[in-house]
Amino acid sequence: MRSADDAAALLAARSSRGVLARGLARSYGDAAQSAGADVLDMTGADRVLAVDLARSEIEVEAGISLDRLMSLFVPLGLFVPVTPGTRYVTVGGAIAADIHGKNHHRAGTFSEHVRWLDLLVADGTVRRVGPRQDADLFWTTAGGMGLTGVILRARIAMTPIESARLVVDTDRTPDLDALLTLLAETDDEYDYSVAWVDCVATGRRMGRSVLTRGRFARRKELPARRQADPLRYSAAVRVSAPDVFPRGLLNRATVAAFNEVWYRKAPVRRRDELQTVPAFFHPLDGVGSWNRIYGPRGFVQYQFVVPFGQEEALRKALVRISSSGTASFLAVLKRFGQGNPGPLSFPTSGWTLALDIPVGGAALAGLLDGLDELVAGADGRIYLAKDSRAHPEVLARMYPELDRFRAVRHRVDPEGVFTSDLARRLSL
Amino acid sequence: MIDALGSIGSLLLVGGTSDIAVATARRYLAERSARIVLAARDTPRRAAVADELRALGGQVEVVDFDADGPASPTRMVADATAGGDIDVAVVAFGQLGDAERLRTDAAAVAGLARVNYVAPTVVGTELANRMRAQGHGVIVALSSVAGERPRASNYVYGSTKAGMDAFYSGLGDSLAGTGVSVLVVRPGFVRSKMTAGLPDVPLSTTPEAVAEAIVAGVRSGRHTIWVPGAMRWVMSGLRHTPRAIFRRLPF
Numbered sequence: 124m125r126s127a128d129d130a131a132a133l134l135a136a137r138s139s140r141g142v143l144a145r146g147l148a149r150s151y152g153d154a155a156q157s158a159g160a161d162v163l164d165m166t167g168a169d170r171v172l173a174v175d176l177a178r179s180e181i182e183v184e185a186g187i188s189l190d191r192l193m194s195l196f197v198p199l200g201l202f203v204p205v206t207p208g209t210r211y212v213t214v215g216g217a218i219a220a221d222i223h224g225k226n227h228h229r230a231g232t233f234s235e236h237v238r239w240l241d242l243l244v245a246d247g248t249v250r251r252v253g254p255r256q257d258a259d260l261f262w263t264t265a266g267g268m269g270l271t272g273v274i275l276r277a278r279i280a281m282t283p284i285e286s287a288r289l290v291v292d293t294d295r296t297p298d299l300d301a302l303l304t305l306l307a308e309t310d311d312e313y314d315y316s317v318a319w320v321d322c323v324a325t326g327r328r329m330g331r332s333v334l335t336r337g338r339f340a341r342r343k344e345l346p347a348r349r350q351a352d353p354l355r356y357s358a359a360v361r362v363s364a365p366d367v368f369p370r371g372l373l374n375r376a377t378v379a380a381f382n383e384v385w386y387r388k389a390p391v392r393r394r395d396e397l398q399t400v401p402a403f404f405h406p407l408d409g410v411g412s413w414n415r416i417y418g419p420r421g422f423v424q425y426q427f428v429v430p431f432g433q434e435e436a437l438r439k440a441l442v443r444i445s446s447s448g449t450a451s452f453l454a455v456l457k458r459f460g461q462g463n464p465g466p467l468s469f470p471t472s473g474w475t476l477a478l479d480i481p482v483g484g485a486a487l488a489g490l491l492d493g494l495d496e497l498v499a500g501a502d503g504r505i506y507l508a509k510d511s512r513a514h515p516e517v518l519a520r521m522y523p524e525l526d527r528f529r530a531v532r533h534r535v536d537p538e539g540v541f542t543s544d545l546a547r548r549l550s551l
Numbered sequence: 552m553i554d555a556l557g558s559i560g561s562l563l564l565v566g567g568t569s570d571i572a573v574a575t576a577r578r579y580l581a582e583r584s585a586r587i588v589l590a591a592r593d594t595p596r597r598a599a600v601a602d603e604l605r606a607l608g609g610q611v612e613v614v615d616f617d618a619d620g621p622a623s624p625t626r627m628v629a630d631a632t633a634g635g636d637i638d639v640a641v642v643a644f645g646q647l648g649d650a651e652r653l654r655t656d657a658a659a660v661a662g663l664a665r666v667n668y669v670a671p672t673v674v675g676t677e678l679a680n681r682m683r684a685q686g687h688g689v690i691v692a693l694s695s696v697a698g699e700r701p702r703a704s705n706y707v708y709g710s711t712k713a714g715m716d717a718f719y720s721g722l723g724d725s726l727a728g729t730g731v732s733v734l735v736v737r738p739g740f741v742r743s744k745m746t747a748g749l750p751d752v753p754l755s756t757t758p759e760a761v762a763e764a765i766v767a768g769v770r771s772g773r774h775t776i777w778v779p780g781a782m783r784w785v786m787s788g789l790r791h792t793p794r795a796i797f798r799r800l801p802f
Contacts (some may be wrong), residue, residue, distance in 0.1 A: 140686065157728055158636075159686025352568065370639065423555050488556045488582065511555035513583070544552050546562060 125167040127275045128314050130243050134273070134540070137161050141542040144273040146213030150220065151424040152511030154268050160542065165215055166215060169334060171195065173275065179281045185215030185274040189210035192357065192361060193400065197356040201281035202339070202400075204236035205388060208300070210358065210411075215274040220508035221266030221468040225315035227402070228460040230282075232470055234265030235463055238278040242271065246535040251273065258464070263531040266468035268507055270541050271532055277413075284339045286353035289403045293393040295386070295514075299330025299441060303434060303474070306334070306458045315403070321382045322454040322478060323375065325445045328436075330457065336402040337403060338511035341452035345397070358401045363411030368514040370418035373481045406419065417481050423511055424524070425491055426477035428459055428470065429503035431475060434437040437474050440494055444478065447490050451478040466531075467551075469506040476483035488512065495521075525551070552638055557770035558583050559638040563631050565616060565674055566644025567591040568600050570743035571693060572764035575641055580607040582766075586770045592618035593642075613746055618644050618670040619662070628677040632685075639769055640678050641691040642671055642719075645712075647745050653707040659787055668710030672718045675733075679722055682731040689769050692719035693761075696777065699737065699786045702797060716791045723774055734768050736761065737786075738778040754782060 124130050127378035136143055140160035148155045157161070161288060173182040179201055182309050183192070190210035196202070205224045212222065217233040218240060230236070239253035242264055248273075252261040264271045292313070296302040302318055302396070310316050313336035342353045349355070407413050413422070420426045429436045444451055455477045462471035480487065495517045496504060504521035505513060519525050529551070545551070553559050564572040567589030576587050587609040590596045598791065601611045609767055612634060616627040631637060648663045675690065682688035694716035701709030716735060719743040723733030740746065746801040761778045777783040 140684070152555065153552070157686075159684055417662075484558060488558050491556075492583070512558060547554055548554065 129273045146216030151509040156544045182278045198354045202284045205233040219269045223470045225317045235352045236280045240277040241275040243273040245540040262465045266465040285342045286357040288397045289337040289338045290340045290397045291396045294334045294390050295391045302332045318456045320454045320456045322451040323379045346427040364415040368418045420482045422481045424509040426509045427498045428473050428475040429501045430473040433501040453482045454478045466528035561638045562584040563588045563637045563643045564638040568596045569759040571761045572643035574758035578762040579679045584608045586610045588612045590614045590627045612744045618666045624673040636685045639689045643693045649703045663665040668714040671715040685728040694737050735775045
């Protein structure tokens with residue numbers, strides 16, 4: 124679909140299985156799928172509608188990708204307020220999943236930078252909602268996984284930048300305690316921060332990590348030859364993974380070897396290194412179809428957050444993962460800042476850990492169910508945009524405001540027109 | 552919906568008191584809780600099975616189903632899906648019949664054909680309609696190796712299974728691209744209440760082994776499985792055995 128009228132027409136002609144908007148479908152689970160239903164491909168609606176350089180605000184259609192926004196606006200000195208680990212997500216998807224990035228501890232989620240959005244609701248009308256216009260519906264839509272309607276347009280406050288390079292500090296920490304201490308003490312000095320954690324290492328080395336933190340460079344910090352064109356930006360896919368990887372290639376031995384190299388090659392401490400936007404924010408986007416290395420059975424993502432003070436639960440989770448025989452690699456740990464009013468918005472202040480796990484042994488379902496219990500018991504939660512296997516009972520304990528979400532959703536969509544496989548699986 | 556790790560949310564057992572159906576439910580519940588719909592006649596055994604599966608953590612619903620009732624399959628599928636999507640439906644009902652009587656009693660032959668062939672095709676059609684609309688689902692059809700090459704000792708039973716096997720194999724192909732798939736299960740001799748009192752034969756198996764194979768087959772997206780797996784090669788050999796020899800084989 125290419126316009127709001129297309130979306131309204133498709134909504135009016137829907138089947139009994141309902142309707143769901145889909146962006147670039149980068150959710151790891153079933154959030155952008157709805158078996159038997161009509162799924163709207165929003166990526167055709169990708170125009171920039173207005174630009175206000177004085178206020179650093181833009182109005183765009185929801186199907187535009189962050190990749191396109193960066194190509195268009197980095198040269199003008201504007202960066203997206205929040206970017207996840209991939210540029211290939213749409214603005215609509217970024218709001219629906221209320222995505223976070225390396226700057227959450229300072230900048231919050233993507234939706235916190237949305238001035239307003241236009242939402243096509245079940246009765247066919249379009250409502251403009253924002254933090255001060257029907258805030259209930261706005262915050263239910265932020266993180267609402269597309270279940271309140273179709274996000275058509277949004278006005279976004281961008282982040283002014285002087286250059287397209289980042290000043291990056293790297294620290295290697297020998298274990299989890301050292302990492303958490305370093306993050307707690309100095310994270311607030313950096314705009315962007317994330318740690319890679321070795322989830323295969325056990326014992327004394329458990330939780331050893333490489334922490335990278337940075338901020339956008341000011342123009343005068345660039346080398347002299349780059350100062351003439353400080354906002355020069357290019358993001359090309361260099362290589363693509365071929366479709367030939369056998370299952371089981373990523374096993375405990377290969378991942379352990381990879382992690383060892385990754386850890387050893389990282390500097391113990393490095394300061395003020397200049398990096399490009401793709402290198403710092405989106406290393407995996409440089410490899411097309413990187414997911415193929417997991418072979419035909421694929422992988423699941425598991426991301427959870429536990430509040431500060433629940434470090435013991437974080438440690439327990441790491442022990443279970445590292446001793447389980449699963450081969451999670453490139454686990455990512457981050458310190459979240461405050462949460463927002465969205466009842467299904469994932470980030471809350473605390474520690475978040477995200478893992479890729481190859482689908483393999485029969486024990487994996489049990490391991491993850493056990494982690495769900497651990498996380499729920501620690502007043503934590505898992506991220507819906509990454510979930511593909513959780514149960515409704517445990518989810519309700521993780522999101523205590525689920526009933527508030529349901530009430531607002533019922534107000535605008537009493538018949539449940541907007542639904543997804545995720546919504547059905549988790550009884551949202 | 553079957554999740555990323557192959558766990559199911561709901562299971563419909565048509566012929567819900569059969570040993571293989573119950574073993575399949577037990578096997579799934581050992582992994583994770585699920586909604587289980589038992590479609591069977593209203594008997595004390597159905598109530599006992601429901602209680603047992605509830606004790607194992609299932610959210611159990613019961614639905615009336617009589618394989619010999621003409622309107623029963625349509626109503627059963629509607630009732631079973633009223634509470635939500637069905638991820639996996641196991642068509643497990645069937646009778647062995649008395650081979651001796653079936654040799655001469657035409658009414659008994661017609662009755663067995665109704666229960667073992669006509670009813671499964673009606674159930675399969677209704678299930679496929681419903682699953683096509685929901686856009687996902689797996690139908691597991693309990694066929695038998697007896698259908699691969701009917702033997703003189705139980706050719707009526709074998710012929711009904713040959714028919715239902717052909718129906719579900721074809722149904723599976725017709726559903727390609729709809730999100731719905733069919734798994735045809737061909738067990739050898741299963742020691743169960745259906746075969747109680749019959750002499751044991753080589754390569755015989757158990758309801759638990761069939762259940763294990765069903766769960767593994769659904770998880771890996773297979774279309775046809777034999778239980779035990781070696782049966783596939785045995786039957787392949789028997790299918791190509793010259794008739795004069797096949798007829799004289801001692802079983």
